[in-house]
Amino acid sequence: MQETPFVLLTLTESLTLAFRADTLGSAFLTLALLMWIAVGIYALRYKDHQENNGRFFAFYILTLVMLLGLSFAANYMTMYLFFEMMTLCSVPLVLHNGSAKANSAAKKYLFYSIFGATLGLIGLFFIHAYSVSSDFLPGGVLDAAKIAGNEELLRTVAFFAVMGFGAKAGLFPLHAWLPAAHPVAPSPASAVLSGVITKAGVFCIIRVIYFQFGADFLRDTWVQRSWIAVALLTILMGSLMAFREKQLKTRLAYSTVSQVSYVLLGLFFLNEAAFAGALLHVLYHSVLKDGLFLSAGNILYQTRLEYVGDLKGLGRQMPLTLSCFAIFSLGLTGIPPFAGFLSKWELATGALSSGLLPYAWLAPAVLLISAMLTAGYLFPIVIHGFFPGRAYRSEGPDTGEAPVAMVGVVGVLAAATVVLGLFGGPILKFFLDLAGTVLL
């Protein structure tokens, strides 16, 4: 049923660098490519505000190359390799502006990611020793004969491996690099970091859980329960921190922490509905968060305003950007028919149908609370932007709307938010079918 992978390099008899284009990988790569093109166009215009553009674009493209390798990786070894390389190639994007703050944020990003990848490596060591095949196979590859008596050991390893890759996805307790890295990185870099690279962590987690250890091996164990608890905690914590944060890009970064854990929550429930909802949320959140970061980029580019308190009355200067921002906000909060609603619906359905008490009930409740918090940290920006109040008098100079190319990209993403929301059905169907093949 699965194609034989293309083996590029044989490192040892059982350790190879091999590639295969399966549906999941292709879907992820499609998303990455589209985002890379959109943000790339945006970055071409945005670069007027920065130095060392050659370096930026070199590493921008290198990171995409690594994502390509990651998507098509046919085994854990290959995936680990490209995951690590992706980290290394994306570090210069974070430290781009060369300030002391950017340098320390980049180090934080690097070391969190390497620590995470090292935990992931434990998974590779054990999977390799306890599996029938080093390939990614739906349903997992564990060798029942070899693991007999070592189940708990393997579950512990799975737990740490997923927590490790979770560092990239902003999973508590390894989330702290996100709010540090995003504000200092150039906005296009923040957009792909948040929109796509965090999803690379998610992608690796899917591979580890569903294609290596196998959902059945983990279902209804302490590992699954702990994962769900951590994901719920991350969702709440991210939303709360975002709600309290005053700097716009940091707020969006905390929002990412929270939203990517929606995805992880869906994956941890280990059933088809939640899995499909999670994948749909990967797509939706990628579009929404790219849109939000690029909107923030527009604002920074034109006004250099970083704090949400300063954005009053911005609707008059930048009506298009702020309108798009409003659409993204509606989507991220989960208001139909925008993108963002359907995925959360599916996530909640999946949670409820899992029968995993108390999380089957707790998860939808947390999703609701987090949605309210999301509204709480995004809507005021839009409301104060458009309706600053009678007493408001603009203080700064009217710098006008951002350049056409930049507004254009943001507009396209806003349009995508609407279209993907309205026509979410077929996409969900696609992901449900995919879930069917992965969960067997």
Next chain:
Amino acid sequence: MSGYWIPIAIFLPILGGVLIPLIGFSRAKTREIYVMSVVLATSFLSAGLMVAPPEGAVSVVSITRTIDIAFYVDGLGTVFGVLVTFLWPLATLYAFEYMAHEHRRNTFFAYYTMTYGLTLGIAFSANLITMYLFCELLTLVTLPLITHTRTKAAYVAGVKYLIYFVAGATAAFVGIILFFVNGGGLDFVPGGLSAGTADIAPGILGASFLLMFFGFGAKAAIFPVQDWLPSAGVAPTPVTALLHAVAVVKSGVFAIARLTYYSFGAALLEGTLVQKIALSFAIFTILYGAIMAWKEVHFKRRLAYSTISNLSYMIFGILLLTPAGLVAGLLHMLFHGIMKIALFFVAGAVACQSGLHNVTDLRGYGRRMPRTFAVFTMASLSLMGVAPLCGFMSKWYLAQAAVARGGMYAYLGLVAILIAAVFTAIYLLTIVLRAYFPPKGYEPAGQTEAKDPGLYMQIPLGLFALAVVLLGLFAWPLAEWIRSAVAGTFL
């Protein structure tokens, strides 16, 4: 080849070294030609010996009926010998350029060349006494190299070096006597005592193993006998790089492998308290070295701590007492040798060019010394374990050995290795990041004319960078070769 070529290969560089101050070269060029000829001739001889190993051992001097100085070329010795044979000519080339501005070069190259023979002597020892003797000679001959600069720090380091090694030698000597008296044979036999049926006293044998383990282990810088190594960094870089990252410290590891598998035997030690104690110290040292390296800002001292950590990776692998563990340990011995000598050579080249010794001063040096830092980046990525470079492969084998063996100590070691890997990434990548991405508007410190070093330094550096990649890709055949070379040590 005939067995008598072994002592010739060993004594050629010793004699060649002794002759340097006697001849008293006044021109650098003639000395360089002379030294290189001796080193290359030795390398060819030893390569020949390893390709066509002579049958059996050859005894040079019989001290008593049971004790003699004897040499042989076997699988384990070959693994170590290959490393030394390959690295010595390159390190000598590097030393020519590095020492160009130093004084008393005749003395320096005399001792530097002599150590080659002594290291080969350790690799090709056929019994405990010979190995012990050559380990001691190595200590004595490397001492003047450490104090070469004749600064106060150098003398302090020299005294420290001597104290640690004399104490280590004493422990090892007592260990050897206890071992011999309680039924151990002095000749190296694959499988060691496990092979025989001698009536042996396990308690005292265990004590003798630990005495030898820490005695020879002083060279391998096992905690608590590790502190000489960072101090010894005051020596000129060719010494630090070749001797204190490869020859001397790996002699220690090699000696431990020898006595574990060829004197005692894996079966004898398996599951004993002795193994657990030795493993505990190795695991602790892995973490200790990595954390100290992270805290250290002096470039060469940081690398020295890193060596401490990595040496214990090898000892951990060797003391797992499984074939996979031994192979992994030896593989890491080869790979770490290449990576660490490359890193030290970079540190030396940087110090030579810029006069800077602290890693925090090297901001922006990626631009000034692009080739040097490209090599440094490669070696760093490899040492921290980025696949498929060679450092990843040896760690892969180590981890597989640990997972396959199972049990608390194996898992603890695995965790230690992974934690150390994270620290390795931190203490090396911060240097890379500073070098390539200096803060905005930063002017690099040190000599403004600092640039990539000359060809004598660039050739070895380039070869090492290439080796880091190629050895990673061909780690599997290499591991299989080591596996066959040490086959027979498990009974």
